[in-house]
Amino acid sequence: MLDKITFAKRYSKALYEVLEEQNQVEAGLSELLSIKQVFDDNSSLSRVLTDVSFPEDKKESLIKPLIDNSDVEFVKNLLKVLLGANKMDEFTLIVEEFERSYNEKNKIVHADALSVVPLSDEQKQKLTDVFKARVGANEVILDNKVDQSLIGGVILKSSNVIFDGSVKTKINNIKKLLLS
Structure with missing residues (x-):
């Protein structure tokens, strides 16, 4: 028996490959995200x-509108297969894996910008441009979250990269230097 992550990765990979062959990756992703x-x-x-x-x-009457409203045949088939195999609880994991693959292939990076106050659109754009160049991404999707404990500055977090420009961290680093 496959664990949920392995199952989701296998199904999302197979779906991605089929949609890629049919030049329907974007349409498929859009439908998958809507259904998710x-x-x-x-x-x-x-x-x-x-x-x-x-x-x-x-069960069929609940899922039927989702199947009927889908324009991508392979997305319809995925829903039917998951329903028939009693695996509909795996659907969101499959979509998340599919989106991760799409983002990886298209160099799209999601990042959180933590700041004391909400960032202006101009500040977000500057951070996005700098981060995009720094990590070699084609696109950065930036989500601003407020964290008043930072005192000032910004922390940028992505899946595998953290840039900490917060005043709180700078103060802690100075403290460590003075105490050592």
């Missing part, structure tokens, strides 16, 4: 769709 939003907005949906005591015809 339905699951995110209805937290019990995946649980209901995998509940063995819930009638199969009711």
Whole structure:
């Protein structure tokens, strides 16, 4: 029996490869994210769709609108396969893996900018441009989060990179130097 992550990686990879061959990766990603939003907005949906005591015809009636509204045949097939295998609870993981692969291939990086106050659009753009050049990305999707404990400055966090320009860290580093 495959663990959930391995299962999600295998299915997302297969779906990505098929959609890539058909030049439908962007359309597929868009539909997958839309359907994932339905699951995110209805937290019990995946649980209901995998509940063995819930009638199969009711499961099909719940998932049918998602299948019918999909324009990408392979996304429809994925939903049907997951429903038939009683694996609908794996759908969001598959989409997350698919998006991760898409972002990796297209050099898209998600980053959080922690600051004491919300950043202006101009500040976000400057940070985005600098971070993009620094990590070699084609696109940076920046999310600004407020953290008043920083005193000042900005911390940029991405999946594998952290740039800490916060006043709090600078003060702590000076403290360490003075105490050693």
